[in-house]
Amino acid sequence: MFSFFPRAFAACALAAALAACATASAPAGADVYAGFTLLDPATERRIDNAYIVVAAGRIVDAGAGLGPAVAPDRRHDMSGAFALPGLIDTHAHVTLGRLAVTRTNGAPAIAATSEDDITAHNARMLVAFGVTTIRNPGGATEANAAYAEGVRSGALLGPEARAAGEILDRMPFQGLTAVVTDAASIEAAVAAQAAAGMNYIKLYHLLDEAQFTAGVEAAHRHGLEAITHTGGITWDRAAELGVDAIVHAMPISADALPLTARDDYRDATETGAHAFYEWWERADLDSPEMQRLIAALVEHDVTVDLTLVVFQKTFWGDDPTVRDTGAAYTHPLMRQNWQTFRFDIGWREEHYRRARAVWPKIMRFARMLHEAGVKLTIGTDQANPFVAPGFDTIAEMRLHQEAGIPPWAVLRMATSQAAETLHMEDRIGRIARGMEADIVFLDADPTRDVANAATTRAILINGELHDAAALRAVD
Ligand SMILES: [Zn+2]
Structure with a gap:
């Protein structure tokens, strides 16, 4: 020690x-x-x-x-x-700028951009709220490598970042994902990110189990850790398959629901971010499925950041008193962008009402993970709609406290515990x-x-x- x-x-x-x-x-x-x-x-x-x-x-x-x-x-x-x-924010996409509509062969597509001015703003605001280290779980490899060099050389004031490059997925999303299919394409994407100095490989929710497994294995072969935002694969299965970290309080696989609720959830009429509350409406925190999920995280030592704040801003997307508390610290171009690109597009009063109704369940889930001994860290999903760099790192801490986790434990999640999960405990935390x-x-x-x-x-x-x-x- x-x-x-x-x-x-x-x-x-x-x-x-x-x-x-x-x-x-x-x-x-x-x-x-x-x-x-x-x-x-x-x-x-x-x-x-x-x-x-x-x-x-x-x-x-x-x-x-x-x-x-x-x-x-x-x-x-x-x-x-x-x-x-x-402080350590384990989910800050510091180099991610605005989303834009592009045209490839005439077909419109959404692309993520990285803009130096926005990156510098985000980096400075993180420091302004005491965030001195981040994990950046996905972005353009080139932008993330440039960020690391900027901070190292002193050209940029910002937290030291350990980062993942483009997120491995089946669907193209320019500037954010690397499209993979078979084991060879997965190996090539992972090798390229490892060579560029990335520390993590992030595996996205559309990967099937074979692709997911190949991604975890390739990451480990190259000395990187695998982070996932899962969709179809349950958290307990992801843990068994060797993933190192899971992000977002959304274990929204049908297989993690009680048997009787699965078909109903698969048939749910709404799509996109509606799935967040549709899944939680059917989830039973006392079910054997959830107990198995939590036990697997503990058994396989998987760390989790819940990014509660980004979901709170979505579920209260029609309420500026919740959504815009940190607006003063966001970049004006991002604020403008979030008028168009946001998770609650098309939501009506009924959707917000249903989303808010599941919030206590999500908060109880946070407390259950902590009490079971799952290593939680504080991550915000900064760069996503209405998340303010630095300001919302504190908001995320406050939400964990509101979930019933004692202050000292929350402070550990933002400092020493995060340092351990980043394997940096010999020099920070x-x-x-x-x-x-x-x-x-x-x-x-x-x-x-x-x-x-x-x-x-x-x-x-x-x-x-x-x-x-x-x-x-x-x-
Ligand atoms: Zn994210």
Whole structure:
């Protein structure tokens, strides 16, 4: 394991007895941040009046007290603040821009675009709300590779991203999917994404079981993990087939419903996003099917991000007081685009009513997954309609709390637990010696209410200090 603050705390407490704690030396060029309450979701510990020493983008020391002496311009008074490890959004399509109608051989088709200005906006807003790392589960491989290089070189201010390229599916969607058919085409698509530096392969809902299996196997052969948004394949089957992560609170396979409801669901008259509530209307959370589904996730150690916020914005798509809460932080061109491209196109009052009626079931499902021991992380589906970068990462945390999950557990989902699922726990997810200096300073205590994670005062990203209000101001 890695060293973390309790050890530094103990060392400091001992040193304090010798009156040496505040006078220990700091490396040249180090910054000291002091006076805040340090929160460690991994252990549920807090240290009042804490300090950290940051040098070369890393935390070189942390503990209680004033910390070592440094020049006045290197000492930052963070009195009254609460410090959390930088937040992790495991479902942010940061490079995805507007959808457009294109014509291929005269036939209209929808294409996803990637636009530098929108990407830069999204990246900055994520940081403005304390998000310092993301998993980007799908987008143009080239755009995602360029994003990684932009962040690495410092040309772009944004969270470090681990990403999937084009999502493997049977249907073309320019800029978003790679069409695959047989094992050879799957192998070629996976090899290309691996060569371009992607970390994940995302498998989409139209793949059949043979294609899905080939996708998981090809990903693993190339050292990548497989993420899925499933459709026909149940979550328990996907887990058995070796998938690493599942996204969206929509296990909408007919086979996950009680036997008597399956034909009825298959015959449901509506299509598209209507399936979200049509499936949940028929789902029985206490059925053997659901118990099997949840048990399989635990048994096969599959991580899940539910992206509750994107479904809330769809189910309340006719209610601006829910839908538009984060609108100020979205890019104006995306807002314009969502007047046309949205999940609730054509919904009438009856559809919204039915969708909202299943919401308590979805929230109970979230709590059941957590209580069963499924590793949940906080993901928003940013880039999709009405999801605001960063702002809605906090909203997603709040929805997990509303589902009945305790604040500390939700904070873990957004920090240490997410770091583990991304296999980055040796450098992010905790405020501790040796870790990257990715820290968010808040004005209010998020262990009382995770909504307080929105009271961002300042952000350290790789040791670089940013003022939250300045980043949120739209230029
Ligand atoms: Zn997504």
